[in-house]
Amino acid sequence: MTAxxxxxxxxxxxxxxxxxxxxxxxxxCCERLVGVENTSSVLDASFVTYANEAxxxxxxxxxxTIECFGxxxxxxxxxxxxxxxxxxxxxxxxxxxxxxxxxxxxxxKPVGMVCFGFYVKGSVQTVTMQFGDIGRExxxxxxxxxxxxxxxxxx
Numbered sequence: 234m235t236a237x238x239x240x241x242x243x244x245x246x247x248x249x250x251x252x253x254x255x256x257x258x259x260x261x262c263c264e265r266l267v268g269v270e271n272t273s274s275v276l277d278a279s280f281v282t283y284a285n286e287a288x289x290x291x292x293x294x295x296x297x298t299i300e301c302f303g304x305x306x307x308x309x310x311x312x313x314x315x316x317x318x319x320x321x322x323x324x325x326x327x328x329x330x331x332x333x334x335x336x337x338x339x340x341x342k343p344v345g346m347v348c349f350g351f352y353v354k355g356s357v358q359t360v361t362m363q364f365g366d367i368g369r370e371x372x373x374x375x376x377x378x379x380x381x382x383x384x385x386x387x388x
Contacts, residue, residue, distance in 0.1 A: 235269075235381075236378070236381035236382055236384075236385055237265050237266055237268065237269050237381050238269050239381075239385050240266065240269075240381055240384045240385060240388065241266065241269045241270075241271060241272055241275055243385070243388045244275040244325070244388070245271060245274055245275060247324075247388070249275065249323075249324040249325055249354075249388075250275055250276065250277060250321070250322065250323040250324050250325070251266070251275055251276055251323055251324070251325040251326070251327070251384075252276070252277065252278055252279050252280075252317045252318060252320075252321040252323040252325070252326050252327070253266075253279040253280070253317065253326075253327045253329070253380075254279070254280050254282060254288075254292050254313035254314060254316060254317035254326065254327065254328045254329070255279070255280070255281050255282070255327075255329045256281070256282060256283055256288070256304075256313075256329060256330040256331070257329060257330060257331040257332065257333045257347060257372070257373060257376065258329050258373050258376050258377055258380075259281055259283070259373065260279070260281045261373050261374070261376075261377045262279075262327060262329065262376075262377045262380050262381075263276070263279040265377055265381070277321055277322070277323070278320075278321045279317065279321070280292060280317055280320075282313070285299050285304050288304070288309070288312075288313060288316075288330075291316075291320065292312065292313050292316030292317055292320065292328075293312065293315075293316040293319065293320070294309055294312040294313055294316060295312065298312055303342065304330055305330050305331055305332055305342050305346060305347075305348055306330070306348055307348045307349075307350065307359035307360070307361055308359075309328070309330055309348065309350075310328040310329065310330050310348040310349050310350035310359055311328065311350040311352075311357045311359050312328070312350070313326075313328025313329075313330060313350055314326040314327055314328035314350030314351060314352035314357055315328075315350070315352050315357055316328075317352075318352045324353065324354050325351075325352065325353050325354075325384070325388070326350075326351075326352035327349070327350070327351055327352075327380055327384070328348075328349065328350035328351075328352075329347065329348075329349055329350075329376055329380065330347070330348050331345075331346055331347030331348060331372070331376060332344050332345065332346050332347070332372075333345075333347075333369045333372040333373055333376075334366060334368070334369050334372060335366075335369065343363070343365075343366070344365075344366040344372070345363055345364040345365040345366050345367060345372050346361065346362075346363055346364075347361070347362050347364060347372065347375075347376045347379075348360075348361045349361070349362070349376075349379065349380065349383065351383060351384070351387060353387060353388070358387065360383070362375075362376070362379055364376070
């Protein structure tokens with residue numbers, strides 16, 4: 234059983250819904266979940282919010298959070314996760330924001346840095362991963378892999 238299949242199975246068993254708020258992964262997490270049979274019973278809607286303004290408008294991320302911590306931060310990932318769950322009435326919300334590359338890096342935020350927020354029934358966990366400058370698609374894939382591995386641990 235794949236990690237995605239296990240997530241769907243667990244969500245069905247627990248009668249829970251999930252939604253994604255994706256930036257650097259561009260919908261890859263949602264796409265992978267949709268590849269699993271019976272996903273329609275656990276997924277209603279998700280968002281790809283690439284621009285900062287979209288994160289604010291659709292997910293309720295505070296502009297002040299972006300200004301204070303930067304869009305690639307655990308604080309923004311947490312607000313994305315909370316916001317997508319609220320907007321879609323989901324029990325589980327996942328927020329992903331990062332720098333897939335090849336550009337966009339700063340001294341403090343290198344290519345391959347991705348921040349994740351995991352909201353589960355009122356509680357939010359965040360984590361930052363450093364995948365390294367392994368190429369845009371590998372950063373995106375590694376991020377999606379990490380999302381499903383983490384969901385299987387926390388659900």
